[in-house]
Amino acid sequence: MWELLSTVIKEILVMWELLAPAILETLLMVISSTILAVIIGFIPAIILTITDEDGLKPNKAIYKSLDFIVNTLRSFPFIILMVVIIPFTRLIMGTSFGPFATIVPLTIAAAPFVSRVVESALKEVDPGVIEAAKSFGATNNQIIFKVMLKEAIPSIVSGITLTLISIIGYSAMAGTIGGGGLGALAVRYGYQRFQTDVMIVTVIVLIIIVQLLQSLGNYLYNKLAK
Template identity: 80%
Template structure:
């Protein structure tokens, strides 16, 4: 059993970790722009906000399995193939970035307006307010949101595994379903539950620690 599980866990990590990091980096960009250009933002711009808001909502509305198929040409362009755990990083990132962008945007908008006004009164620039005030104040909420996103990406990776991307999802389908090895299916589910519970506990710990 371990000879089956360990490679599957490694493949899942290869899919989940890089895609989460990339999605967070990419998600920060639209999140900051949406926060700035909102009608109550530091640089209100209705056209920019509406356009970017539409793009983010459109990407979020696509089911992951459909998204993987739709962007196959883009995936091949980036990594040279559309099959395997490395190739799955592209659709995982594309699917997760808009979700993370919304989480970060929400966290930034929850920052106490009084803190922002105080920064303005001290002559802080827009860049300083965003990076030294808003993001700093929103870190606990952002960490909590990234934890939620990471768990969602693990779920996406399991779906990616059903179409040849490897990982725990592929193991569950290939052995647990197609070969009727129920024990493999049960153990795979237990491993996924343990991973998710561990990540959620870590996220809660970091949130509570940073909130203090």
């Protein structure tokens, strides 16, 4: 066990020159796209919550239309989505390859997921708390932003943690078609050059990143839940 661990550590040190830029590219893609996805996904989540049949302002037409759009975007396999929006990516970023370009499809793929996460968290808020706020004369905006969001923050943080982990998986897939990051490193060296050690170390690094993010997410959830 210790001999295997020692061998793995030595391999990581030897390949650090390859791993360091790949890790930075992955973190750049994941963090940037998550922030953008949260910003973009928050708006439809609020609208879906408000216009639901049990919402503050039920509107079946708006809810069904937006619900269809969100579900449609979520149904796209990421690889297909990335290829389909190449012209849009090139229009915005000036290129369709590399870590910066990959932020665009990652954001589009993650935004509907964030919308569902936030919508679900808001709908989990105790109806009694909402009714109490109404009885005190709170407006709909106050109920949404000062009551529902405040109560739902722990669940939202947990959902964003899941989003981060999903985006890490997407970013690795993006590496197969020139997206950069750890996925590209695994394909170029581990697959195309048959360097199995690079593939193994890349997988280990991805597992470590996921574990660290999950631990951080759990810590924040427990802290906020108290």
